[in-house]
Amino acid sequence: MKNTIVKKLTTSLLATSLITASFTACGSSDNTSSDTSATAESASSESSDSSAPFRTLDEIKESGTINIGVFSDKSPFGYVDENGEYAGYDVYFAERIGEDLGVEINYVSTEAANRIEYLQTGKVDIILANFTVTEERAEEVDFALPYMNVALGVISPDDAVIESLDDIGADNQVIVISGTTAETYLTKNYPDIKLQKYDAYAEAKTAFENGNGVAWANDNTEVIAFSIENEGYTVGIPSLGDQDTIAPAVTKGNESLLNWLNEEIESLGTENFFHADYEATLLDTYGADYEDTLVVEQ
Secondary structure (H helix, E strand, C coil), rough: CCCCCCCCEEECCCCEEECCCCCCCCCCCCCCCHHHCCCCCCCCCCCCEEEEEEECHHHHHHEEEEEEEEEEEEECCEEECCCCCCCHHHHHHHHHHHHHCEEEEEEEECCHHHHHHHHHHCCCCCEEEEEECCCHCCCCCCCCCCCCEEEEEEEEEEECCCCCCCCCCCCCCEEEECCCHHHHHHHCCCCCCCEECCCCCHHHHHHCCCCCCCCEEEEHHHHHHHHHHCCEEEEEEEEEEEEEEECCECCCCCCCHHHHHHHEEEEEEEECCCHHHHHHCCCHCCCCCCHHHHHHHH
């Protein structure tokens, strides 16, 4: 869903006027229920072409806090651990961003379907939530340099493994998460396949475990991790469609923050930061064989 903060007020007697709303930051970095109410501390624009509110790099530094959208239920990329702390591959990166910016991090729990909305409404400054770069999304947000490779994959029960999309019957349903590349890919390329859509990763996982679909299509990293962590499932299609990349995203037009992020990612590449991130957060799930395939160093 695409929201804009600039609203057009029209009457039959008066010309159109524009009103730009400002936002006040709130929320806590260690409470997922309050995280979702966090908003950007101020709304400003560096470009007259952008109607979405955002905070510039200087405003973020001056405030002392950056709002970063991450998943809270998608281990091992973004989740809340047993101590109530955010953890995972994306969070490891977020912590370094906060450290190098010299600011505190307010984590905002996000779902796949509202990642773009949270940027466009000023609720977050950066999205670090396993965000696959696509042409369609790039029209609505600005992506920084990538830090991970990804493709789509399809997982199904051991007793009825789906090895080809042709194996899916006319009455069967495939589980997807709304707003993901899996939904977009299947809708565009296989419109006859019936999709069972869920907003949250945890909801999709529960539905799949309860046998509500013959298969689950998602990023291959996620379905591979699920098959390793849960007995009785096989990734029958480990790679579907094109190879894509994962990257941070900022509000369209926020050039100062985008430029800083690109410089940061390039600098981190010189120290093999994302390999260290993988080894700290993903190694137990995927093993060493996948490291050079998944990790991107600039």
